[in-house]
Amino acid sequence: MNAPILRTKNELLAFINKLDSRQDLGLVPTMGALHNGHKSLIQASIQDNPHTIVSIFVNPTQFAPNEDLSTYPRSLEQDYALCDELGVSAVFAPSVEEMYPSAQGAGALCDSALDEVRLLPPKSMGYVLEGFARPTHFAGVLQVVLKLFMLTRANNAYFGQKDAQQLLLIKRMVRDLCLPICIHGCPIVRDEFGLALSSRNAYLSDEERVQALRLHQALESIKQAYNQGITAAKELQNIGIKVLNNMDIEYLEIIDENLALIEDLRQGGGACIVVLVVRVGRVRLLDNLWLEPN
Ligand code: AMP
Numbered sequence: 001m002n003a004p005i006l007r008t009k010n011e012l013l014a015f016i017n018k019l020d021s022r023q024d025l026g027l028v029p030t031m032g033a034l035h036n037g038h039k040s041l042i043q044a045s046i047q048d049n050p051h052t053i054v055s056i057f058v059n060p061t062q063f064a065p066n067e068d069l070s071t072y073p074r075s076l077e078q079d080y081a082l083c084d085e086l087g088v089s090a091v092f093a094p095s096v097e098e099m100y101p102s103a104q105g106a107g108a109l110c111d112s113a114l115d116e117v118r119l120l121p122p123k124s125m126g127y128v129l130e131g132f133a134r135p136t137h138f139a140g141v142l143q144v145v146l147k148l149f150m151l152t153r154a155n156n157a158y159f160g161q162k163d164a165q166q167l168l169l170i171k172r173m174v175r176d177l178c179l180p181i182c183i184h185g186c187p188i189v190r191d192e193f194g195l196a197l198s199s200r201n202a203y204l205s206d207e208e209r210v211q212a213l214r215l216h217q218a219l220e221s222i223k224q225a226y227n228q229g230i231t232a233a234k235e236l237q238n239i240g241i242k243v244l245n246n247m248d249i250e251y252l253e254i255i256d257e258n259l260a261l262i263e264d265l266r267q268g269g270g271a272c273i274v275v276l277v278v279r280v281g282r283v284r285l286l287d288n289l290w291l292e293p294n
Contacts, residue, residue, distance in 0.1 A: 003083060007094060007098070026051065029159070030056055031058045032058065033199035036197055038054075041186050046087055052088045052089055055152075057148075064134060125169055126169065129165055130165045145170055145173070157184070162197075162286065164290075171183050218244050221243050222239055240252050255275060272290075273291070274288060
């Protein structure tokens with residue numbers, strides 16, 4: 001085992017100060033319970049950068065009080081073994097108190113316990129779709145990601161397209177705050193049946209796992225229809241809804257990179273993203289499809 005586990009900001013800074021500052025440093029922020037989706041981000045970073053740091057931190061400020069912070073899967077030893085096997089330079093796994101000075105002695109670690117300088121996402125991006133269901137979520141994500149960027153001073157950071165809205169918001173933060181870091185979006189990794197990998201899939205029963213496959217099937221039907229020339233969002237949505245049949249769909253929308261709804265995919269020049277959330281049992285399953293203009 002070669003990669004150190006850094007537990008404090010000081011250990012991280014000491015480690016970074018020993019690196020050659022002319023060489024690129026890649027950062028892969030995660031909440032642990034690593035799977036092949038995370039692995040693909042780590043591999044992308046290792047390929048691009050002489051040094052890669054993986055952070056493992058279940059960030060309390062992005063969980064609302066009624067969410068699964070206390071039960072979120074944690075497996076630091078296995079995660080560390082994977083990172084080491086892949087050849088990362090270091091794993092940064094801080095405590096909550098280390099990341100949030102105002103949590104010292106606060107006891108409750110939820111958002112309201114942390115009275116810190118905060119960033120707010122733009123209204124048009126932070127409070128729709130995922131942000132509508134989870135209105136405090138993205139402020140918490142931006143807060144921790146900005147801290148990780150400042151602490152590591154990485155040149156490159158890797159995020160999954162799986163969390164499309166998160167990826168777009170982080171890109172927006174980097175643009176708006178002129179942060180000297182390049183954000184790389186990496187494709188969704190799926191299991192052999194098409195289910196997008198997620199740490200929360202662990203909450204699915206066998207039966208729910210089978211139902212969950214319909215998300216990918218719905219997105220694939222939309223892709224097929226789009227490739228056959230259908231570009232009206234309503235029509236594409238209906239094709240997806242039909243495949244999802246009686247499932248509990250929270251939303252199925254087609255958006256651009258500013259998270260604006262698209263009515264017809266011929267409009268605009270950039271990527272169109274079909275974003276989908278379906279509740280299966282007690283799990284909210286997220287999936288999406290990135291369509292480049294035809
Ligand atoms: P998390 O540990 O859930 O915070 O995820 C850490 C990073 O891994 C985020 O950038 C996610 O978008 C990314 N990620 C999670 N699942 C996948 C997946 N199935 N494919 C690609 N990236 C993923």
